[in-house]
Amino acid sequence: MRVMFITEDGKENYVKYGRDEDGMNKVVKTVVSRYEREDMCDAPANDTTGWRDPGFIHDGVIKNLKSEKRYYYKVGSDAGGWSATHSFMSRAKNAEETNAFLFGDMGTATPYSTFLRTQDESVSTMKWVLRDIEALGDKPSFISHIGDISYARGYSWLWDTFFAQIEPVASKVPYHVCIGNHEYDWPLQPWKPDWAQSIYNKDGGGECGVPYSLKFNMPGNSSAPTETRAPATRNLFYSFDSGVVHFVYMSTETNFLPGGDQYNFIKHDLESVNRKKTPFVVVQGHRPMYTTSNEGRDAPLRSRMLEHYEPLFVKNKVTLAMWGHVHRYERFCPLKNFTCGKEDEPLPVHVVIGMAGQDWQPIWTPRPNHLTDPIYPQPERSLFRTGEFGYTRLFATMEKLTLTFVGNHDGEPHDMVEFLASGQISKRVEDASDKLEVEKGYFSWFMKGMSLLVTGALMGYAIGSITHARKVATSGASWAPVKTEDV
Ligand SMILES: [Fe+2]
Numbered sequence: 001m002r003v004m005f006i007t008e009d010g011k012e013n014y015v016k017y018g019r020d021e022d023g024m025n026k027v028v029k030t031v032v033s034r035y036e037r038e039d040m041c042d043a044p045a046n047d048t049t050g051w052r053d054p055g056f057i058h059d060g061v062i063k064n065l066k067s068e069k070r071y072y073y074k075v076g077s078d079a080g081g082w083s084a085t086h087s088f089m090s091r092a093k094n095a096e097e098t099n100a101f102l103f104g105d106m107g108t109a110t111p112y113s114t115f116l117r118t119q120d121e122s123v124s125t126m127k128w129v130l131r132d133i134e135a136l137g138d139k140p141s142f143i144s145h146i147g148d149i150s151y152a153r154g155y156s157w158l159w160d161t162f163f164a165q166i167e168p169v170a171s172k173v174p175y176h177v178c179i180g181n182h183e184y185d186w187p188l189q190p191w192k193p194d195w196a197q198s199i200y201n202k203d204g205g206g207e208c209g210v211p212y213s214l215k216f217n218m219p220g221n222s223s224a225p226t227e228t229r230a231p232a233t234r235n236l237f238y239s240f241d242s243g244v245v246h247f248v249y250m251s252t253e254t255n256f257l258p259g260g261d262q263y264n265f266i267k268h269d270l271e272s273v274n275r276k277k278t279p280f281v282v283v284q285g286h287r288p289m290y291t292t293s294n295e296g297r298d299a300p301l302r303s304r305m306l307e308h309y310e311p312l313f314v315k316n317k318v319t320l321a322m323w324g325h326v327h328r329y330e331r332f333c334p335l336k337n338f339t340c341g342k343e344d345e346p347l348p349v350h351v352v353i354g355m356a357g358q359d360w361q362p363i364w365t366p367r368p369n370h371l372t373d374p375i376y377p378q379p380e381r382s383l384f385r386t387g388e389f390g391y392t393r394l395f396a397t398m399e400k401l402t403l404t405f406v407g408n409h410d411g412e413p414h415d416m417v418e419f420l421a422s423g424q425i426s427k428r429v430e431d432a433s434d435k436l437e438v439e440k441g442y443f444s445w446f447m448k449g450m451s452l453l454v455t456g457a458l459m460g461y462a463i464g465s466i467t468h469a470r471k472v473a474t475s476g477a478s479w480a481p482v483k484t485e486d487v
Pocket of ligand 1: 147148180181182286324325326
């Protein structure tokens with residue numbers, strides 16, 4: 001398990017851990033890194049409004065953990081003091097089930113007014129995910145946040161706010177990420193083909209992937225040079241098995257075309273999956289291959305993703321392809337070339353899950369002959385789409401994988417799809433009311449911890465309400481206008 005934290009001075013720090021809260025007698029020393037203002041590539045990250053010293057990043061790895069046991073840990077040093085004690089469940093070796101919480105585009109909320117637009121809904125996402133993690137008790141799980149992470153966009157302190165906000169979750173379970181435009185885009189980014197001139201723009205606020213690359217440390221060793229004095233961009237593409245699911249992460253922000261490292265990695269990775277061990281394969285990336293949102297800017301990127309990756313996904317029977325960037329939840333039929341496959345044909349199901357907090361979003365695609373009329377027909381391939389905020393939870397056994405969309409407005413499931421290990425999609429998903437009733441029963445273990453959680457949830461709600469009320473009171477109704485080019 002990797003434990004990361006920040007200190008002001010970068011002095012020697014440790015992770016103390018053990019199976020017993022009173023007996024944390026094992027110690028790991030951390031590796032320290034940092035970045036400087038000169039590493040930032042553009043404004044506001046490198047000017048006086050955006051830059052604030054990020055401190056020193058500590059990275060400690062706890063090895064040789066026993067399978068599926070609870071470990072307690074704290075960080076710090078005798079000289080500088082110790083943090084509060086946290087705990088996590090270690091990964092289960094040879095696990096026969098998988099639990100994960102997946103979303104994109106969450107951001108953070110500040111408990112004060114700022115000239116920056118932040119993401120109030122991120123508070124609800126973390127509240128409900130924390131409820132679910134606690135209800136899982138001693139079952140391991142993890143988070144998957146697929147790009148557009150803090151929306152700091154060059155304003156350094158928003159990274160701090162973001163990490164403080166996710167700490168109740170990220171101190172308990174692994175927090176996996178992949179890169180989005182708001183961590184990276186800058187005018188001189190090294191890979192910018194002609195067709196991508198208007199796609200890769202200034203969305204990273206001059207961070208050029210540096211905070212993302214140093215504040216997270218994902219599996220694998222993928223990297224791309226920034227071609228400036230800044231450290232290389234990391235955490236681009238990687239994969240791992242978690243229980244019965246093989247997870248693959250990709251970067252839609254750096255070279256993904258055939259001939260490049262990433263394409264070769266993903267092709268080889270998908271061709272090498274042991275489906276007897278992991279009958280399900282989930283691929284995730286930031287910018288979607290499919291969406292019915294009126295998102296025109298990325299069309300040239302989507303067409304290249306479709307050209308080069310859809311054949312790989314189809315041939316290697318990818319179960320789920322999950323994307324962010326569009327701030328909506330949308331689930332498609334099993335797809336190939338914009339067309340639904342025959343019943344029980346094992347084609348990838350694409351799901352857009354960028355609904356965790358960011359709010360600006362072009363609406364659904366209008367009819368070609370009625371561009372200004374507010375009627376947006378849902379194409380046959382789009383089986384469910386909504387503007388509600390929320391997150392998805394994934395539960396899989398050797399026989400079946402279930403993906404559920406949970407709405408933030410009530411913490412309840414509002415869409416679900418099931419996959420059988422044979423590659424078929426369970427027919428039960430055809431009836432919306434049935435499937436959600438099934439889901440409520442099927443996930444009854446989520447309810448086991450509810451009585452204990454009521455107090456915590458109410459506390460969270462109260463804090464959220466106070467925060468919101470303060471914000472409304474101080475900021476009035478002055479939202480910035482929606483900028484559709486700024487997705
Ligand atoms: Fe994005």
